[in-house]
Amino acid sequence: NTRYLLVDGHGNFGSIDGDSAAAMRYTEVRMAKITQEMLADIDKETVDFMPNYDESLQEPTVLPAKIPNLLINGSSG
Numbered sequence: 001n002t003r004y005l006l007v008d009g010h011g012n013f014g015s016i017d018g019d020s021a022a023a024m025r026y027t028e029v030r031m032a033k034i035t036q037e038m039l040a041d042i043d044k045e046t047v048d049f050m051p052n053y054d055e056s057l058q059e060p061t062v063l064p065a066k067i068p069n070l071l072i073n074g075s076s077g
Contacts, residue, residue, distance in 0.1 A: 002073045006035045038065040 011027030014020050021027060031039075042060060049058040 004034050004072055005032055006038075006069075006073075008032055034067060038063060038067050038069065040066065 007029040008031075009027070009029045012022035013027060041064065044064075046064050048061045050061055051057070052059045
């Protein structure tokens with residue numbers, strides 16, 4: 001369970017009964033306002049970046065968030 005949802009999903013993401021999710025073209029997510037705040041200062045060069053899985057983009061090694069996600073949403077999941 002999460003107290004504050006970080007993404008707002010639309011479409012078929014599967015079910016708890018084991019049904020698989022729909023194809024990517026039928027699903028989309030939007031970042032919630034709280035998530036936008038978590039990523040607000042990502043361009044301030046305060047953390048290191050590394051290549052993603054196929055080395056096409058750079059991603060942060062950690063998120064320097066203003067909002068303590070671990071405290072407000074817990075660690076289960």
